[in-house]
Structure formats: structure tokens, C-alpha cells
Amino acid sequence: MNRRYSEHDPEHYDRPNRRGSRPRTKERPTYADAVPGVIVTVDRGRFTVMVAGRLIWAVKARPLGRKGVVVGDRVRLEGDVSGVDGSLARIVEVEERTTVLRRTADDDDPYERVIVANATQLVVVTALADPEPRHGLIDRALVAAYDAGLSPLLCLTKADLADPEILLSTYRALGVPWVVTHGVNQPGGGDLSELRERLEGQSSVLLGHSGVGKSTLVNALVPDARREVGHVNAVTGRGRHTSTSALMLRLPDAGDDLTRGWIIDTPGIRSFGLAHVEPEHLIEAFPDLDEMTEDCPRGCTHGADEPECGLDEAVERGDADPERVMSFRRLLDARSVSSY
Template identity: 45%
Template sequence: MVRSKRNWDEDDVRINKSRQFGSSNKARARTKDRPDYANADTATIIEVDRGRVKCLIQTKTGKLIITAMKARELGKKSVVVGDLVSVVGDISGSDGSLARVVSVLPRKNSLTRTIDDHANDERVIVSNVDVMAIVISAANPDPKIGLVDRALAVAYDQGIKPIIIMTKKDLADGDEFLKIYQDLEITVFKIDKSSNLVTLKKELAGKITVLLGHSGVGKSTLVNNLLSTPQKNSIKSETKSTQQVTGAVNEVTGRGRHTTSGAIALPLSSTFDSDEFGWIIDTPGVRSFGIAHIKPSRVISAFPEFTEAISNCKKNCSHNESSCALNHWPGFNNQNLARLASLRRVLSLG
């Protein structure tokens, strides 16, 4: 007979108190019935900070910003800036009020990246955006083709309009670099700290724009110049500073310092009902932007002039083989071929 090394006694026995003292103290029985959120309000996420989020919501008295917590069942990384969500609870926006995000509505698009090109490690940065502003600097640090190409691939894949904003034009003209993208007919803005941004503001008015770029290219400075006036909460009328912290470029490595810790949406106008009202979503400077999750055929199909040719490609065509219909389509002219070559380079197909 095998004996235990420990001598057990009655103190080692655990008693379920709910059973010991009768049915009146029993734990509440679980139910399969789920809460009904049919009357939940819809809001837009403008900032995520751990378990709390800030939302823009339309009420009977106008638009206002509220604070909410995420329902536990949504998970830790279920909500990103730009998401449309259903909220319940206190949506007054008053001091100490706290609503609850109970569901995330379907996204029309999302800006995602994979870490070091691992397709299974896909991360959503923001969602439901209209414009992707790829911010590069003419110098210090020098513009990188890799980041621009990868960002364009994601933009075309998700149906987001890309534009290029080149900062620090006072240090270099950057024209040679920009020639690479002229066949794709992308709108380009060249600016520095003293530039008049009226034309750029008109381009972004009424849209949700995400800024994407390496650290040190001047994204935070650009945001500060775009946001000419402080924004106000429509309920309390308390001034909320939207000035972003700026950082310098390391002279040894040529890399910038992260000054934005997480994506945050900032209003372009101090008045929610203004015709020029729109959102700028500032994101942390990226050093890795993998696109292993992007399908080349989906990117190329975003260009209507290639749709008919692609329909004649073989199944699972990589669009980088001699039999690809894009290589032999009779309707192509020199401009079509130049745009196709640029797209293939963007996707590292050529």
C-alpha cells in the first residue's frame, strides 16, 4: 500500500459555502441569453488607451466626445482608431461618465501591417479611412522606397486614396525620388515648416486621413501646423490641446525618435459642423511595415484599366510570369505599361 508523504486532516478539506448554507446563497446560475443591444448608439473611436477609449458620438443636441470602456468579450486588441462601434450606458460626456463599447461594426477598410513579413502576425493600425498620407522627408532622414512601396500596396488593396507629403523641402528638392511614382499619378505635396498648407487642408477637408511614415520625417510637426486652433469638447467647452510632441533625428543613425505612442484622431476644425471638418489620424513612426498579407492580384485589380486583362489570366496567376495576360493585352499603350511596371515594382513583382 502506497502512503502519502503528507498526513491529511480535516483542515485540508474545502467546503463550498453556497452548498453548505442552502439554496439562498447559491451562485447565480448561468444563462445562454445574451443582452439585447438593438437600441445601442453608434460612435467613432478617436483614441485607444488600454481598456479605455474616446469616441465621437452624435446625440440629439449635437456631436460630443465621450469616454468608454470595452466589453470584456471583445478582447484586448479588438478596437482601433477609426472603428464604428455600438455603445451603451452613460453617453452624457459629463465628468466621471463612462459608456461601454459592446460591438465593433463591419469595417469598410483597414490599414494593416505584418511584423517582419510574417503573414500570421497581422496587426490592424486604423480602420475606415479615406486617405493615406505617406509622409517622407526630402532629407534627414532620406526618403525610403521600401516604405512608400509597401504603404501604396496596402492603400490599393484596401481602396484607400494615397497621397505623398514630402517634408523638409528646404533641405533638398526630392524631385529625383518622386519621379519613381509619377506613372501612378499620385498627388504630391512638398512642404517645410514655413509652408502655407491651405491647398493640403482643402485636400483633406471632410475626410478621415491617416498619416504614415518613419520616425523623424516631421509627422508631428505637420499635424501641429494643420491644426491651427485648439479643439473643444462640445459639452464642457474645455480647451483640449492637440499639439503633438516633436523630436529630433539622431545624427549618427539617421533615425528619428518616436514621439507618438499610439494612433490618435485629431479634428481638423474646431467646429464639428464645419464643411472643412475632417480627421487626421497620427500614427507612431514605423520601422517595420510588412505586407505578407497582401494579394498582388487584388492590388492590381484596383486599377480599372487592368480589369479586363486580369479576367483573362490563369487561375492563381502571379502576374509575374510570361503567360500573364497583362503582358500581351492588345489594348495597352505606353502609359498603361508604365503604370503596370510601377505597380509590379511596388509589389516586388518585377
């Protein structure tokens, strides 16, 4: 027996790194005593995990190999889960993910990067001014949300600087829900009751460009978060990155459910590749339009330049809202338009 591990350690059952070797035992560990937790942040191979209302630190057990573990993953742990200084547990299992929000570095990059697992809602945080809204990122975020099976929500900040109707008119045909925040930067934090209602019972990813007020929202929603707040460069109109890693935070009064009542703050992004999204998968997020494409020619992408597309025929018959079809096709185009 390897002296480094007892017979109760998962590592004891590893296959030696010798070609042709056999497993040391046919009996695999059951992890009967493993405790459940959820990954709240990742930092250079170390994981912070919420277990029974307390934060503990963990590393991956060797049997997991190269298996990725990301924020939002529900895991099972063995070892020291006391959370005291110097303690360290082992992640021995990663439960099956219900949803995966991913992106690529750019549209030509085949390598997918998982942003967060097991979320239920994607909150696209957009400033109405300072910096100006960037429709490219909003469209791409919506595509990623639909592809991942997440419910999208537009959260519009800095409503004191511009009329939200100008932006909302672009997305109303898609049926995307929205909420406008007021006075978050003012003393008292403004009224966030509508946003809190939208977040209740959800595991929500907050995504947006730097400088849109995402960290300010997080600090108002979770006062103990203390996320650093940045400012917009007066020359470039771009914000400074303040969040450097994704962080999952429990909303106040969320209860004991490990899967609900969370927000995930993500670093401000400047690119959101969609190389992994297929057109046929995107249209499935719009059941009314999907039904109208049943007789499309094989290989039809449902774009505006496709001959004999069922969407065009539905518009001609009056069965489809032209504005909704146009908005859907704008999302299709967002997969290949890189100016965002």
C-alpha cells in the same frame, strides 16, 4: 437575478460560464437608447470616444468578448456619456467597418494588426531629406492603401532641402496624387492650403517614418493637438519615436459629420509587413492593368518573371505604358523585399 446588473444592463443577458448552460433569456437587448460615437484613441483597454462633440471614456461591454475595437471604429454606447471626471460608458456595439488598414509585423507573420478602421485616405508623409526618402516604405504603404481600398496621397516635407521632382518621377506613372509642403517649421507654419484642401471631407491616416515631420504637420493642422516633435539622429539618420499610439483628431471647421474631417496620427514605423496582401487583390486597384490580365495563365502573379503574362503582351502591342507596368511590378516586389 445577478445583483451586479439590472435588467437594463447588457451584461445581464450573458450566458454563464458553465458548460451546457442556457441563455438566461431569449430576448436580446436592442440598445435602443445607445448613443453613437467614434473611437479616437485606445490606451490599455480604455477607449476615448467622441460623442456629440465631447470626449468621453469607455470600456467594452462583456458581450463583445474578444472583439477588437480600434481607432476609427464607429460604436454605440450606453451608460454615463456625460464626459465628467470619473464617468465611464460601455461600448455595446461596433458598427460594420467600411475600410480596414492593416499590417503584419513582418512578411512571415500570419497575424494581422489592424491600424485604423473606416479611413478613406492614406497620407504617406515622406521627408525629401533629413532623413532620406525610403522607397521601400512608400511602396509598401501604397500597397496597403490599395489593398484596403483607401485613396493614397504622397505628402512631401522639407522641400527646402531637396528637389521633390527626383522622388515624384518614381511615382508619377502610378498616378499617385501628391502635395509638397514648405516652411512648416518656420514661424507662421508655412502654407498648408493645398494639403488642407486634400484633407477636407476625408478621414485621413498619416503614416511615415519617425523624423519626417509628421507630428509637426499635425500640430500645424490642429493647433490644439500638441503632439511631441522629435529630431533626426545625426549618426543613424533615423528619427526618434514621438507618437506612441494612434490618435484621431478633428480638423478645425470639420462640421458635425462623425465620419469626415478627421486626421489620424500614427506612431512612426520601421516595419510594415504585407503578408496579408494577395497579388490578385493588388492589381484590382489598377483597373486598366487588371483588364489586360484576363487571359493570364491560372496562378499568374503578374510579376516580371511570369511567362505569358498579359501585361507583357499588352506592352508589346503598345496597349500598356511600360513605365506604368514596371511601377506596378515594383509594388508587387515590395511585398517580399524586406529592406525598407
